[in-house]
Amino acid sequence: MESSSSWKALLLMVFFLLPLLAQGMTRHYKFDVVEKSFTRLCSTKSIVTVNGQFPGPTLYAREDDTVVVKVVNRVKVNVTIHWHGVRQLRTGWADGPAYITQCPIQPGQSYVYNFTLAGQRGTLLWHAHISWQRATVHGAIVILPKRGVAYPFFPTPHKEVVLVLAEWWRSDVEAVIDEAMNSGRAPNVSDAHTINGHAGPVSGCASSAQDGLTVRVDKGKTYLFRIINAALNEDLFFKVAGHQLTVVEVDATYTKPFTTDTLLITPGQTTNVLLTADQGAGRYLVAASPFADSPLVAVDNRTATATVQYASSVSASAVVTTTKPPPQNATPVASSFVDTLRSLNSKQYPAKVPLMVDRSLLFTVGLGVNPCATCTNGSRVVADINNVTFVMPTTALLQAHYFNTSGVFTDDFPGQPPIAFNYTGSGPSNMQTMNGTRLYRLSFNASVQLVLQDTGVIGPESHPIHLHGYNFFVVGRGVGNYDPKTSPSKFNLVDPVERNTIGVPTGGWTAIRFRADNPGVWFLHCHFEVHTSWGLKMAFVVDDGKGTNESLLPPPSDFPAC
Template sequence: MITPGQSMDVLLEANRHPSLYYMAASSYFTIADAEFDNTITTAILQYNGSYHQSPSPLMPHLPARNQTQAATRFTKKLRSLASKDHPARVPLKVDTKLFITLSVNLLNCSSKPCEGPYGKRFSASLNNISFITPSIDVLRAYYYRLDGVFDLDFPSKPPNAFNYTGNNLPQNLLTPDFRTKVTVLKYNARVELILQGTNVFEGDNHPFHIHGYSFYVVGWGFGNFNPRRDPLRFNLIDPPEQTTVGVPRNGWVAIRFRADNPGVWMMHCHIEDHQEWGMKSVFVVKDGANPQAQILPPPHDLPEC
């Protein structure tokens, strides 16, 4: 499964009988009674040379749109091209551990019922904090040391632990806090980030992206992440290196990266509605000692928003 905003390099071995072949893709969708694009996108792969072309190329078999097992089988096969001579650069030791829950929330409407579920409207959050975009961007506020724009205390774990993927979750989990909070990382810190999906309101597959970085996906699973058992199964040999990863519906993903790119970097769900609802936050990566490891000043012709 390729999530929204994700890219892949694919090596195709053209070992079939010369002809025309369909390539096809369809949506993966698991939320009942919600609208989605149910079309199938196609392209045709054509062999070079002289041969008898079939008047109707064969269409590949596609799994059902809610077939999580098929998506899981594909995800399990992803590996990097690491070898003994060119090992993956995944951090084997960790300085900073972060555990972040991803939730879709509901809010009361101010005067009359909204058109959303239960007469409410949607919101979204990370560790129960729905990100408020400030009037001055975080990058300029950080560089010029402007006070009052953001707070430095985004929680490294959920403020309240609960059965993240359970059913019939307490109603108080539906309403997040609204803040502009960031996570500060030391330059060159070795970071492990657990992204935990939740069943608050309803679980979903969340394609998660971090600006300015690629990362290694060292583990994933369904249900609640177990900090004692699950790290024993992490792939630290040849994990795939990605810029976007799909957090399974009611599951989790573990990623690792080295914070060697100083600056201010957003992390967010790549479903645009979820991002607009507040499922995003910011990493502030501090400068290193070397001038080449320090944030650059804004260009003189930077346009105002």
């Protein structure tokens, strides 16, 4: 009798626990935002960090877990943290961009970010989302599959390695952008690229000779590299000497696997690759180098390096096999990588591409020039979407939307360019833009097609565009002007890659589709921080649907005040 009762109790416990396990666990983290001194490139400077680390700590969780992060601001400036690529279903209060979804966390204050990783697995990025703090305040988000769920088409790797690519300035980055904004000119470029905070040997800097990352591998085993571009202003190529890389995931969505020797990763994007240690004993150079195919753009042309070292190579002075990065303007290499990406589109992970479109939008993205009495030459370089240079509010847009506060924003953002012209040509003679805090309103569950068109105003250049709160499907891209009559005939509506950040090619266009099934206010902006500072940003306001499950949750009790 006692044995039978015990079994019944156990079965009842399992019956009640299984739904809880299916919902995921709650993971608690604490982020202390503090200053700490680091020595890089023969110089020492104090930077803003999380928990004194550069890059910051990696946040680990599983699909469908709830993540609770208490962020405590122990520095003298305002801070926010954005969980880049997290869908934030109905939890826009935890998204993080300053004055868009929240007021900043002021010095001495704290804020608890609470969100669920619903239906996501792979690699994402967290970073500061105010001014240029992202330069040093960033880290990885690793979302493992649910317990008992294997990777979809490849065996569990021997080991997983997080690689965060970034930039390093010898000077204070806030001073760099402040000087640029005051002068009206472009800011100085960085002094080096880094891999997990290390630049590798840098010419002219003796103390950096040993400043490199080493990834140790065993011959015959396969490794999963989780690669993140946290750089402020530069697209980056990534290569490992002597090795092929098999792409299996981008932006926390699985892809059809393909093999390449060179990756392209724009700021904000992530890429997971498999590397099999199939070479002879030795040390193999890892390289992260810039990609920029516009003559308009100045970049930091230093290549960050790390080393893949086979365990049998006991000597650190073993022969190093080097790799030659692609030329800085290697457009064919970049385009080949982007064009090869496809969604996995399996039964378990389908590509739910909207086939019908409720809203068809065309957004031009580019630069302009506005008058500035206090600036050099009496003018200021600005950036815009559909000729609107975004003006940041002093009240959080999500807060104004939720409480129906008037006077903070308007919902009349133009869905088409106000004036049609040859977008990739020389551009109009009048390069002045309009200023405004203008949003575009979408009804709940509307299907949206958005074409992002680069312009030749001042000069063409690429733009990594990030949409908060959503994943989208990249259904098409091309060079020149988008043609609404002919371009859609080449769209991929079967297995287009699913992302949260996409590069608009220099002098070209990219078309994306998504379903507006997440109520709130969602930022859309260039992930080159200089362009965001200049005003290349806007936001969608997505209305509530029917019932509480389609409505924005109320703000938390500790929501920061502006």
